[in-house]
Amino acid sequence: MHDEELAAAEETHLRSLTAAEAEGDERAVEAALRPRTLDEVVGQSRVRAQLGLVLEAARRRGRAPDHVLLSGPPGLGKTTLAMIIAGEMGSPLRLTSGPAITHAGDLAAILSGMNEGDVLFVDEIHRMSRPAEEMLYMAMEDFRVDVVIGKGPGATAIPLDIPPFTLVGATTRAGLLPGPLRDRFGFTGHLEFYEPHELDRIVHRSAGLLGVELTGEGAAEIASRSRGTPRIANRLLRRVRDYAQVKADGVVTRPVSQAALDLYEVDELGLDRLDRAVIDVLCRRFGGGPVGVSTLAVAVGEERETVEEVAEPFLVRNGFLARTPRGRIATPAAWEHLGLAAPVVAAPSVDAPLFEG
Numbered sequence: 082m083h084d085e086e087l088a089a090a091e092e093t094h095l096r097s098l099t100a101a102e103a104e105g106d107e108r109a110v111e112a113a114l115r116p117r118t119l120d121e122v123v124g125q126s127r128v129r130a131q132l133g134l135v136l137e138a139a140r141r142r143g144r145a146p147d148h149v150l151l152s153g154p155p156g157l158g159k160t161t162l163a164m165i166i167a168g169e170m171g172s173p174l175r176l177t178s179g180p181a182i183t184h185a186g187d188l189a190a191i192l193s194g195m196n197e198g199d200v201l202f203v204d205e206i207h208r209m210s211r212p213a214e215e216m217l218y219m220a221m222e223d224f225r226v227d228v229v230i231g232k233g234p235g236a237t238a239i240p241l242d243i244p245p246f247t248l249v250g251a252t253t254r255a256g257l258l259p260g261p262l263r264d265r266f267g268f269t270g271h272l273e274f275y276e277p278h279e280l281d282r283i284v285h286r287s288a289g290l291l292g293v294e295l296t297g298e299g300a301a302e303i304a305s306r307s308r309g310t311p312r313i314a315n316r317l318l319r320r321v322r323d324y325a326q327v328k329a330d331g332v333v334t335r336p337v338s339q340a341a342l343d344l345y346e347v348d349e350l351g352l353d354r355l356d357r358a359v360i361d362v363l364c365r366r367f368g369g370g371p372v373g374v375s376t377l378a379v380a381v382g383e384e385r386e387t388v389e390e391v392a393e394p395f396l397v398r399n400g401f402l403a404r405t406p407r408g409r410i411a412t413p414a415a416w417e418h419l420g421l422a423a424p425v426v427a428a429p430s431v432d433a434p435l436f437e438g
Contacts, residue, residue, distance in 0.1 A: 114287050114315055115161045117168060123286070123311075124279040125158065128270040132162065135268050136169050145198050146170065147267025148221055148248040150206075152255040154394070156312030157272040159251035160204065166249055167200040174200045179208035188213040189228050189241070192220055197244035206250035207257040214262060221248055221265045274309030274398075277301070283311050284318055288333070293322045295333035302338035308351040308395055320345055350399065350418070355383065355392050360401050360415040369416070369424060371408030 116122045119133050132149070139146035149166065151159040167174035175191065182188050182203070195201065203209070209217070220226050224243045250266065252258060263269070275283070281297075281304040288295050303321060307314035318333075324341035325333050346354045358381040363370055366380060374393070378385040393409075396402035401415040416423035 114290055115164060117165065119165055119169065122158070122161070122165070123282045124275045125272055128162075128272060131268065132166070132270060136166065139170070145172075145245045145247045148265060149250070150255075150258075150263065150266035150269045151249065151251045151272065152269070153253070153272030154274070154310070155253050156310040157274070158311060159272060160202070162270075163200065163202040163249040163251065166247065167202075170198065170200065170247070172198045172200050172247075174202060176202045176204070178204040179206045182209050182213045184210060185212040185216045188216050188220075189226055192226055192243050192246075193228075193241060195243055195246045197246070199244075199246045200249060201246055202249045202251070204251045205253065206262075207252045207254050214259065217248075218261060218265060275307075275311060276309075277304050280304035280307050280309070280311065280314045284314050287315050287318055291319070291322065293318065293325075293333060294331060296335065298335035299333040299338045302335050302342070303333075306342055306347050306349065306351045313351075317342065317345075317347065351395070352401075352418070355381065355387070356396055356401075357419075359388060359392050359396065360411055361419060363402070363409065363411045364416055364419055364421055370410035371405055372410075373408045377409060 119129050119136075122129055135146055135149070146166065149163075151162055153159065163176075164174055173196070175195070177191060182191075188209075191201065216226055220243055224245055226241050226243060228239050228241050248266075255263070255271075281300050284295075284300040284303050284307075287293075288300065299321070303317050304314060307317055321333050321338050321341040324344065325331050325337045328340070329337045342348075348357070359377060362380045363372060363377065367376075372380075374389055375385050378388040381388065393402060393404075396415075397404065399414075400412055401418065403410050403412055411423075413423045
């Protein structure tokens with residue numbers, strides 16, 4: 082492998098530490114760390130209380146719960162809650178995703194195999210094809226689908242009854258869901274980013290499951306750099322564990338956590354290499370902006386989508402970056418984080434005329 086390819090591979094690995102999506106073998110590790118019941122879930126107290134009420138009422142009625150829509154950024158536990166819903170109801174869980182349902186026939190095949198009370202989880206439901214989406218309307222409301230056999234004038238629609246089931250849809254972009262689909266969900270829960278003390282509890286719980294010995298200060302250090310996301314907290318914990326086993330005595334302390342996360346280029350506020358590159362270029366090269374996102378992406382050597390969907394949300398949420406009609410601008414917090422003095426913007430004089438000739 083050439084030096085450029087090695088560098089690219091290393092950057093991809095470092096970025097994946099703070100990416101909210103799970104890929105590859107990480108899904109199997111996540112499965113072992115997932116809570117099994119609502120009582121085991123840390124954080125999201127409002128959604129837990131509301132969802133618990135929905136499930137308990139359904140159990141007392143002896144019926145399947147209403148359809149559930151879970152929205153929010155990736156890595157906050159939407160899939161975990163879907164698994165908990167099925168577990169709490171004692172029902173099988175069937176998993177699929179919106180991009181996998183490209184035709185109405187794909188959805189009809191899934192629905193025709195459902196049993197009464199089953200839970201169907203559709204991840205990224207906003208990316209489902211339009212024909213499948215229209216079929217889903219009838220399935221959710223009337224528990225029936227029309228299967229079309231044949232083509233052209235000779236096509237025949239055969240109604241197929243479906244046993245009552247619960248659809249759990251997950252989306253990271255609720256605004257892209259059509260109104261008719263969104264309105265058919267009986268319960269909608271929006272997951273929020275986690276507070277540091279909640280992530281601290283998650284790190285302790287995961288450490289116990291993984292057999293990692295850590296101190297309270299070490300857990301707090303990991304939690305503070307996890308960008309409010311449990312998936313990232315668990316990922317950083319595993320990398321700090323590796324560092325502790327190789328470079329220290331195996332115990333995750335604050336100095337060990339700091340050294341490990343500094344090695345992986347995750348700073349004390351959770352910013353990674355890409356985040357710092359964006360605000361560094363914005364401040365040093367473009368004087369704080371405004372700069373178009375395409376220009377910013379070229380300057381940091383990334384695709385526009387990567388800057389817009391991976392780095393920007395975290396930087397905006399934490400007050401390092403602002404979006405304006407003219408482009409992206411750096412905030413005073415960004416200049417301060419880089420150890421730079423923010424440019425002084427001259428205030429308009431009170432004696433200046435409103436209109437100049």
